[in-house]
Amino acid sequence: MQNSVAEITLDIEKIRKDFPILHQEVNGFPLVYFDNAATTQKPKVVIEALENYYAGYNSNIHRGAHFLANKATIAFEDTRKTIAQFINSAEIEEVIFTKGTTDGINIVAQGYGRKFLKAGDEILISGLEHHSNIVPWQMAAEATGATLKVIPVLENGTWDINAGFKLLNENTKILAVNHVSNALGTVNPIELFIKKAREVGAKVLIDGAQSASHFDIDVQAMDCDFFVFSGHKMFGPTGCGILYGKRAVLEAMDPYQGGGEMIKEVTFEKTTYNDIPFKFEAGTPNIGDIIALKVAADYITNIGRKNIAAHINRLLKRATDGLSKIEGLRIIGTSENKIGVVSFLLDGYHPFDVGMLLDATGIAVRTGHHCAQPLMNGFGIEGTVRASFAVYNTIEEVDKLVKAVERLAARKRK
Amino acid sequence: MPSIKELEEEIISEFEILGDDRESTIFYIMELGDKLPQLPEKFKIDENLIKGCQSKVWLTANEDNGKVRFLADSNTDITKGLISLLIRVLNGQPRKEIINADLAFLNKIGMDQVIGSQRSNGLASMIRQMKMFALALDTKSEANA
Numbered sequence: 140m141q142n143s144v145a146e147i148t149l150d151i152e153k154i155r156k157d158f159p160i161l162h163q164e165v166n167g168f169p170l171v172y173f174d175n176a177a178t179t180q181k182p183k184v185v186i187e188a189l190e191n192y193y194a195g196y197n198s199n200i201h202r203g204a205h206f207l208a209n210k211a212t213i214a215f216e217d218t219r220k221t222i223a224q225f226i227n228s229a230e231i232e233e234v235i236f237t238k239g240t241t242d243g244i245n246i247v248a249q250g251y252g253r254k255f256l257k258a259g260d261e262i263l264i265s266g267l268e269h270h271s272n273i274v275p276w277q278m279a280a281e282a283t284g285a286t287l288k289v290i291p292v293l294e295n296g297t298w299d300i301n302a303g304f305k306l307l308n309e310n311t312k313i314l315a316v317n318h319v320s321n322a323l324g325t326v327n328p329i330e331l332f333i334k335k336a337r338e339v340g341a342k343v344l345i346d347g348a349q350s351a352s353h354f355d356i357d358v359q360a361m362d363c364d365f366f367v368f369s370g371h372k373m374f375g376p377t378g379c380g381i382l383y384g385k386r387a388v389l390e391a392m393d394p395y396q397g398g399g400e401m402i403k404e405v406t407f408e409k410t411t412y413n414d415i416p417f418k419f420e421a422g423t424p425n426i427g428d429i430i431a432l433k434v435a436a437d438y439i440t441n442i443g444r445k446n447i448a449a450h451i452n453r454l455l456k457r458a459t460d461g462l463s464k465i466e467g468l469r470i471i472g473t474s475e476n477k478i479g480v481v482s483f484l485l486d487g488y489h490p491f492d493v494g495m496l497l498d499a500t501g502i503a504v505r506t507g508h509h510c511a512q513p514l515m516n517g518f519g520i521e522g523t524v525r526a527s528f529a530v531y532n533t534i535e536e537v538d539k540l541v542k543a544v545e546r547l548a549a550r551k552r553k
Numbered sequence: 554m555p556s557i558k559e560l561e562e563e564i565i566s567e568f569e570i571l572g573d574d575r576e577s578t579i580f581y582i583m584e585l586g587d588k589l590p591q592l593p594e595k596f597k598i599d600e601n602l603i604k605g606c607q608s609k610v611w612l613t614a615n616e617d618n619g620k621v622r623f624l625a626d627s628n629t630d631i632t633k634g635l636i637s638l639l640i641r642v643l644n645g646q647p648r649k650e651i652i653n654a655d656l657a658f659l660n661k662i663g664m665d666q667v668i669g670s671q672r673s674n675g676l677a678s679m680i681r682q683m684k685m686f687a688l689a690l691d692t693k694s695e696a697n698a
Contacts, residue, residue: 166575489629491608492583495668499575507607521628550580 149446155531157182157438168501171536176321176349176480176527177505178371182438185374188431199423201400215426218433219416225436226366227357228383235382235389235419236429240348241271243367243382244315246419247344248275250392252313258284260312263341265303266292266517267320267327270510272346276315285312290332292517296323296472304335311341318350322509322525323472324455324480326350333362342388348372352439353448353478364388375435376428382419389415396421447530451479454528454537461541465548471523482509482523485544487551493524493544500543557650560642561658568662578667579631586633589640592626605678607671608632612679614686619694620645621687631668635676643683648694651687656680 155161158180163170172180192214198207200215223231237243252262252275262276266289273287280287288311290303307314314336319326329345336343344365347356352373358366365388370379384392394401394412398421403411412418439447458481462468467486485493494506507522508515515522526540555563571578592611601611608629615622623640627633642658643651659665665673 167573489608489631491629492579492631495631495672496576496579498669499579 149450151533158531159183161531165501166499171502171539173526174503174505175529179374179529182374184438185431185434188434189427192427192430200426211426214430218429221433221436222381226383227359229359230386232415233383233386235416236424237380237382238378239369239380240346240367243380244272245275246382246395247365248279250395252279253282254393256283256285256312260285261288261310262313263288263306263311265290265298265316266514267325268317269321272315272317295474296325297474298327307335307339309339311339314341315344317346319478321349322511322514323482324477325472325474326476326478353444355444358383370432373435374438375432379425379428379432394418398422450530451528454532457534457537462544465545467548467551471518480525480527482525484523485548490522490524496547497543502540502543554645557642557646557654565658565661575667582634583630585637586630589633589637592624603678603682606675610636610679612682616690619647621648621651621690636679639679639683648687648691652684
């Protein structure tokens with residue numbers, strides 16, 4: 140039903156005008172940018188926000204007793220308010236600025252995991268995780284004697300729910316899973332698992348890197364303890380992201396880094412830490428990028444995440460339908476519930492070679508293991524070709540991709 | 554046996570025919586890889602993998618009357634085409650010629666633009682490894698002399 144609404148409300152050509160980078164030729168062809176799961180492009184308003192900050196009010200924030208410092212501090216803290224609304228956190232202070240999703244997960248794995256985990260405890264992740272939601276937990280497990288457990292993945296790229304439920308028990312202290320798989324686009328049934336995690340008393344971290352710009356996020360309704368995402372995958376700058384945490388859990392945690400900003404009082408004998416959010420924001424933060432992140436969040440909210448999702452689903456359906464008809468093409472990840480990503484293999488071609496051949500006609504895709512080597516190993520493959528969509532992509536662009544892959548299939552060499 | 558420079562000129566004129574059509578150029582590189590003599594399975598071991606390539610490239614070399622013979626394979630077709638180009642130019646050449654080859658044809662055909670930065674780094678690793686083989690054989694031969 141949302142589809143019909145979006146078709147009427149979203150003027151994609153108008154949206155495309157907001158993104159200067161899209162209007163260029165690559166290798167003599169108009170750029171078709173289908174690497175959005177890696178990073179999205181930036182609208183003019185975000186680029187201008189960066190320029191305005193550096194040209195107009197660059198200053199270090201908090202404690203500065205002058206005009207520029209005040210202005211920068213207000214803009215910086217405005218982003219916190221906007222993000223709090225963007226994910227519906229109960230309190231503004233529960234929004235911590237980070238470098239990105241990876242940083243957010245590491246803060247929790249080190250600050251919570253290393254403090255509270257002990258031998259015999261279990262951390263439950265899934266077979267669909269990005270390396271950034273595997274390695275920090277392995278490090279925490281190694282340091283504490285806890286064990287990493289993994290929700291198995293079925294042939295269609297979805298969680299094996301029954302097997303996963305058995306792994307979520309009173310030994311589980313942390314459930315850390317992604318909302319949407321970056322490699323396959325599978326939307327995971329996190330609600331079911333969060334509910335079960337609550338029953339067994341496990342803390343929950345949701346990696347929202349691939350979902351924050353597609354779904355209306357309500358961390359209170361979701362009832363997760365932590366929700367992490369990146370600015371650059373939601374039309375914002377690189378190097379900034381968000382760690383949301385429930386106040387009580389954040390207060391119980393150790394800070395991840397020590398330094399300026401995060402202290403209340405320092406003597407050589409003892410330091411007392413600042414309150415949240417500053418306790419987790421040691422050092423001068425990435426002020427300019429975080430200020431511009433507000434503009435990116437507003438940009439998304441103005442278009443409407445339901446509308447964005449509906450458009451992206453249209454693109455995904457068109458791509459899936461078109462690519463499925465190509466002989467020798469195999470889509471990896473065929474869940475009914477997917478968003479934004481189509482991952483595939485083409486007979487007779489290594490994914491790297493498909494990527495380079497598509498680039499020859501201006502189509503940008505990602506090839507390889509997508510930072511999900513265990514998942515690729517599970518499928519018995521080295522990697523895939525991944526096309527991932529954003530709101531500024533068009534049906535015509537999807538058709539170009541399908542035609543280009545058809546041409547490769549027709550030239551199949553072995 | 555044509556010299557390295559003569560072989561390079563041959564390749565430059567082949568690529569000139571392809572012009573700016575990048576897709577055809579890449580397909581041509583892949584087809585060159587198809588013609589590469591097969592590398593026996595026993596050589597496809599980790600010790601023969603070239604470091605610094607994203608794709609897997611196995612390379613081995615031996616010597617036949619002062620001329621170096623290379624054998625190679627790759628798990629991706631474009632990379633196999635690239636190593637086959639290098640083999641076409643360097644195979645059967647005297648050791649010193651290989652060590653001193655500047656392989657300027659790669660620049661002349663604009664290879665770095667065709668294959669991008671990551672694969673250009675891989676290509677540089679292949680060249681380095683081929684020269685290392687020639688150098689090792691040369692050093693060994695001088696030690697025996």
